[in-house]
Amino acid sequence: MTEIVRIDESFTGWEDLLTLIMSSFAYMDGVIDPPSSAHRLTLVSLEQKARDEIAFVAVEEGQLAGCVFLKPEPGCLYVGKLAISPAFQSRGIGRHLLSVAEDIARQRGLPALRLETRIELTGNHTTFARWGFVKTAENAHAGYARTTSIEMRKRLSQTT
Structure with a gap:
């Protein structure tokens, strides 16, 4: 069973979280240009990101299985660094984390989720479309x- 936990001041698994993000984004190396911003993350910057944004981890079998970082913007909630450990992919964890994002957006009165995905990652485009996302811009x-x-x-x- 997957447990979704908000990252707060009691969170201590920064090294594991950084490893999770780097391992889940590793397949992009040599595929996307420019390289992923994940490469610029450090333990210090990751902790700061979690303080500046609304962050959650998915825990399964006692291990970090996934994460998502959320940032309120005018008219939407930005979904960033949605990452699922390769060992835990295809178990519905990404969809579960997005469900939490939807709940946060609704609680804040925000009518939409927004994300960005690299042009080369067409599999991601397909997955997000299946989850109800539509392409709104090219950047x-x-x-x-x-x-x-x-x-x-x-x-x-x-919903109320």
Whole structure:
């Protein structure tokens, strides 16, 4: 059973969390250009990110299985660093973390989730579309004349 836990001041698994993110993003190396921003994460910057954003970890079998970082923006909740450990993929953990994101967005009165995914990662585009996200923009990283990422949004039903 997967337990979703909010990262707060009592969280101590920073090294494991950084390892989780790096291992789950490793398949992108040599595939995406520019390289993933995950490569710029350090233990210090990861702790700061968790303080600045709303972060959750998924724990399964006593191990960190996944994470997500959420940031409220005008009109939406940004979903970033959604990462699932390779050892725990295809178990519905990503969908479970997104469900938590939807709950947070609704609690804050935000009508949509927003995420960005690299243009080369067409499998991610398909997965997010299956989960209700639609492509809303194409973007280019600084210094690039070509599209390097796409933005996707999911409109949320407002339940009471």
